Amino acid sequence: MELDLDLSTPRSRRTVVPGETVDRLLCASECRVQGSVFDEMHRIRDHALLRNARDQVYVALLYQAGWFLEWMEGPPEGIDAVLRRTADDPRHGSLRVVHRSRGPRRLTQPWSMAFRPDQEPPAHFERRLKALSGQPAPDPASAWRRVSMPREDPGAAGRADTDRYQRVLVCAARGTQSFELVRWLGQANGCEVISQRLAGARAGSMDVANQYVDLDGGRGGMLRRVVATARNGLQIGLLQAFLSDYSHIVLLLCGNSKHDADLLHSLVAACARLSHRPVLLGLGRADCDHAALREVARGGGLVYLDCDIDDAANAKALWAAAEPALDLSRITTSQW
Ligand SMILES: Cc1cc2nc3c(=O)[nH]c(=O)nc-3n(C[C@H](O)[C@H](O)[C@H](O)COP(=O)(O)O)c2cc1C
Structure with missing residues (x-):
């Protein structure tokens, strides 16, 4: 499949082929921004979108624990050009390349970014960076996961390989139940709930919240990350x-057939280019039109499991209904 991506300048319009072979680079740097880092990231985005388009480089930028982590994909000379003009920027320092490889393109959009406002000590992040240089990652997604995923969480010491874990996404057709579920999971298991803000390429329009919790007790003792995202x-x-990387996407249906179908269509669009697709688990009251939703899913090549629940507002009941299904189907881990 080919995507015609509408970048900022006519000159930059080009056809991007998902899965095409590109150079992939990950670099880390210490943040030196005074004031709001997320605001500064928006300024970097607005500038970078114009400049990177000429180099045909796509970027994902993370701020976490006083560090930036930047993932670039594109032609080698484009990546070198972005790296050169980024290196001397006083808004960061101690820049280091932590991964470089050639392989399939994974970034589908010219820019996206994540901001984690929690107080993780910078030394913890740096420790994971150093560990990566001793044990190189096979691809940028794996390197990104290892660096951005704290190993200091309870139970981490018992896991040999922190890059292998089950990811479950939760998304509600209406309201904020997905976040309530993740917050309840955090409380019930005594785990910290991590908040992130994500933003895409379009100025102003696409800043969204994202919260997750890491739980022990996935299949085979694997860590299970449950992520709530806004639609x-x-x-x-x-x-x-x-x-x-997600084994399942849990859909919290509202019973309104239009809203529920809208969520399904968004998921089908988001999963369209994936070679490994998560299993969808539709949770709703008995009056939900699971048959229609299954048809939409099938049209997008997705497996849809349905599950009736009595009380959609009760997080404990939602999890009790969803959890058994998470062990039944395929578990996807970091391999891709
Ligand atoms: C963490 C971080 C990431 C950045 N990423 C990019 C980028 O992807 N592309 C880009 O053109 N500039 C990026 N910048 C901005 C550049 O460092 C630099 O300020 C800018 O490109 C200079 O532009 P100019 O050559 O047009 O003056 C980034 C800056 C920081 C602090």
Whole structure:
């Protein structure tokens, strides 16, 4: 399949082929921004979108624990050009390349970014960077996961390989139940709930919240990350770049056939380019039109499991209904 991506300048319009072979680079740097880092990231985005288009480089940028992590994909000379003009920027320092390889394109959009406002100590992030240089990652997604995923969480010491874990995405057709579910999971398991803000390429329109919790007790003792996202998060490149790592997407249906179908269509669009597709688990009251939703899913090549629930507002009941199904189907881990 080919995508015609509408970048900012006519000159930059080109056809991007998902899965085409590109150079992939990940670099980390210490943030030196005074004031609001997320605001500064928006300024960097607006400038970078214009400049990177000429170099045909797509970027995902993360801020976490006082560090930037930037993932670039594109032709080698384009990546070198972006790296050169980024290196001397006083808004960051101690820039280092932590991964470079050639392989399939994973970033589907010219820009996306994530901002984690929590207080993780910078030294923890740096420790994971150093660990990566001792044990190189096979691809940028794997390197990104290892660096951005704290190993200091309870139970981490018992896991040999922190890059292998089950990801479950939760998205509600209406309201904020997905976030309530993740917050309840955090409370019930005594785990910290991590908040992120994600943004895409379009100025102003696409900043969305994202919250997750890491739980022990996935299959085979694997860590299970449960991520709540707002519906428009499905359109953001960074979330799409990791969609193939999710074993399941739990849909909290509202019973309104239009809203429920809209959510299904958004998911089908977001998963369209994936080689590994998550299993959809539709949770709703008995009056939900699961048959119609299954048809939409099937049309997009997605497996849809349905599950009736009595009380959509009760997080404990939602999880009790969803959890058994998470062990039944395919578990996707970091391999892709
Ligand atoms: C963390 C970080 C990431 C950046 N990423 C990019 C980028 O992807 N592309 C880009 O053109 N500039 C990026 N910049 C901005 C550049 O460092 C630099 O300020 C800008 O490109 C200079 O532009 P000019 O050559 O047009 O003056 C980034 C800056 C920071 C601090």
